Amino acid sequence: xxxxxxxxxxxxxxxxxxxxxxxxxxxxxxxxxxxxxxxxxxxxxxxxxxxxxxxxxxxxxxxxxxxxxxxxxxxxxxxxxxxxxxxxxxxxxxxxxxxxxxxxxxxxxxxxxxxxxxxxxxxxxxxxxxxxxxxxxxxxxxxxxxxxxxxxxxxxxxxxxxxxxxxxxxxxxxxxxxxxxxxxxxxxxxxxxxxxxxxxxxxxxxxxxxxxxxxxxxxxx
Amino acid sequence: xxxxxxxxxxxxxxxxxxxxxxxxxxxxxxxxxxxxxxxxxxxxxxxxxxxxxxxxxxxxxxxxxxxxxxxxxxxxxxxxxxxxxxxxxxxxxxxxxxxxxxxxxxxxxxxxxxxxxxxxxxxxxxxxxxxxxxxxxxxxxxxxxxxxxxxxxxxxxxxxxxxxxxxxxxxxxxxxxxxxxxxxxxxxxxxxxxxxxxxxxxxxxxxxxxxxxxxxxxxxxxxxxxxxxxxxxxxxxxxxxxxxxxxxxxxxxxxxxxxxxxxxxxxxxxxxxx
Numbered sequence: 001x002x003x004x005x006x007x008x009x010x011x012x013x014x015x016x017x018x019x020x021x022x023x024x025x026x027x028x029x030x031x032x033x034x035x036x037x038x039x040x041x042x043x044x045x046x047x048x049x050x051x052x053x054x055x056x057x058x059x060x061x062x063x064x065x066x067x068x069x070x071x072x073x074x075x076x077x078x079x080x081x082x083x084x085x086x087x088x089x090x091x092x093x094x095x096x097x098x099x100x101x102x103x104x105x106x107x108x109x110x111x112x113x114x115x116x117x118x119x120x121x122x123x124x125x126x127x128x129x130x131x132x133x134x135x136x137x138x139x140x141x142x143x144x145x146x147x148x149x150x151x152x153x154x155x156x157x158x159x160x161x162x163x164x165x166x167x168x169x170x171x172x173x174x175x176x177x178x179x180x181x182x183x184x185x186x187x188x189x190x191x192x193x194x195x196x197x198x199x200x201x202x203x204x205x206x207x208x209x210x211x212x213x214x215x216x217x218x219x220x221x
Numbered sequence: 222x223x224x225x226x227x228x229x230x231x232x233x234x235x236x237x238x239x240x241x242x243x244x245x246x247x248x249x250x251x252x253x254x255x256x257x258x259x260x261x262x263x264x265x266x267x268x269x270x271x272x273x274x275x276x277x278x279x280x281x282x283x284x285x286x287x288x289x290x291x292x293x294x295x296x297x298x299x300x301x302x303x304x305x306x307x308x309x310x311x312x313x314x315x316x317x318x319x320x321x322x323x324x325x326x327x328x329x330x331x332x333x334x335x336x337x338x339x340x341x342x343x344x345x346x347x348x349x350x351x352x353x354x355x356x357x358x359x360x361x362x363x364x365x366x367x368x369x370x371x372x373x374x375x376x377x378x379x380x381x382x383x384x385x386x387x388x389x390x391x392x393x394x395x396x397x398x399x400x401x402x403x404x405x406x407x408x409x410x411x412x413x414x415x416x417x418x419x420x421x422x423x424x425x426x427x428x429x430x431x432x433x434x435x436x437x438x439x440x441x442x443x444x445x446x447x448x449x450x451x452x453x454x455x456x457x458x459x460x461x462x463x464x465x466x467x468x469x470x471x472x473x474x475x476x477x478x479x480x481x482x483x484x485x486x487x488x489x490x491x492x493x494x495x
């Protein structure tokens with residue numbers, strides 16, 4: 001593919017993970033940016049705060065990530081002017097889906113996870129493919145380390161499907177502190193076996209009191 | 222003179238060969254499809270699809286019978302060989318009397334079904350009556366035909382109950398639109414057809430029809446790696462649609478695929494029960 005003279009994409013590697021809880025949402029992403037076997041920087045944030053209770057984490061091609069974030073931030077500003085309020089998380093979720101699909105024939109090479117609180121204050125995580133198909137889930141991982149992380153999250157967090165009838169309650173039983181610890185653990189493990197994941201992990205926690213951020217060091221090799 | 226209302230005709234204001242606008246030029250302008258500026262469009266699309274591996278893979282089915290229409294689907298989405306989700310909603314509720322199914326590219330189907338729902342609502346507002354299944358399927362088919370050749374992957378069924386009774390249409394990305402009484406779409410459809418065709422009777426009750434649909438989906442998920450998750454079954458009657466069941470196919474396995482115990486195992490089962 002890269003042999004084409006007009007190939008414009010590049011995979012910068014990295015991993016993003018998010019977990020939704022009953023009254024919180026945690027989103028994490030590593031901070032390494034790579035091209036091929038080279039590391040361009042160890043300090044690159046893949047997380048973007050779009051609204052008060054809504055945060056986007058993106059892995060894939062960071063050029064497209066930057067363009068997408070700018071696009072969404074601009075549209076959010078217009079929404080605020082027109083509606084006199086911030087976009088809620090499910091609103092932003094559908095908007096992101098449409099934004100991605102409008103580039104269906106020249107895709108954003110981005111694998112996104114949107115996290116935040118819905119209007120009831122419950123944590124929500126939306127996971128996307130590159131062209132905009134999306135779904136609300138209890139947890140998600142995207143990027144080069146996703147294949148190493150998702151099985152662990154399935155084991156710890158898997159809950160009954162929302163499609164089951166009669167419906168079964170699907171709330172993640174973890175507390176906020178346990179979820180953050182779990183995220184730190186999975187990133188440490190993914191760093192061991194994925195060359196594109198490492199350096200630092202940026203963890204963002206959204207709950208009723210607001211948004212807080214912490215950084216944890218990872219292996220730099 | 223009264224101005225003709227042509228809003229219902231505007232199925233596709235976007236043209237495939239559209240102008241390549243500068244990216245992010247005017248955020249207030251109506252969004253339109255940007256195209257890559259390259260000479261080899263088909264090759265680019267092929268490579269882009271290979272790179273992004275959009276989610277797909279599925280089994281869906283629908284059939285008309287005496288009491289209306291039964292619509293059923295699995296819930297697995299795959300990206301290449303990776304299962305990206307086991308809880309995808311493949312039966313979309315277009316309005317309280319019409320359902321659509323998703324097969325093929327998940328993003329393509331989700332987007333165009335949402336778009337169809339909007340157009341159906343606009344039709345209701347403009348014409349003061351609900352759109353027919355014929356009309357809705359035609360709207361979707363015309364849109365998909367205008368993007369023919371550009372790599373969309375959509376295999377959908379529109380099922381509903383309108384003034385003419387139960388209706389079922391199959392619509393795909395080639396622009397095909399077929400009216401019928403029995404359809405199955407997706408990678409697992411051959412398996413579903415086997416069970417569906419052999420058990421189908423026009424004069425079934427709702428419970429029997431739902432059971433047939435559930436079995437057909439289960440057997441498809443058993444043999445097709447790209448199908449699985451939860452088998453959902455909906456019924457569309459004169460009062461609208463209703464979800465009848467959602468069962469994990471892992472659980473259904475023990476119901477539909479009974480193990481024939483060997484004598485030794487039978488003994489062990491008997492002693493542990495005693």
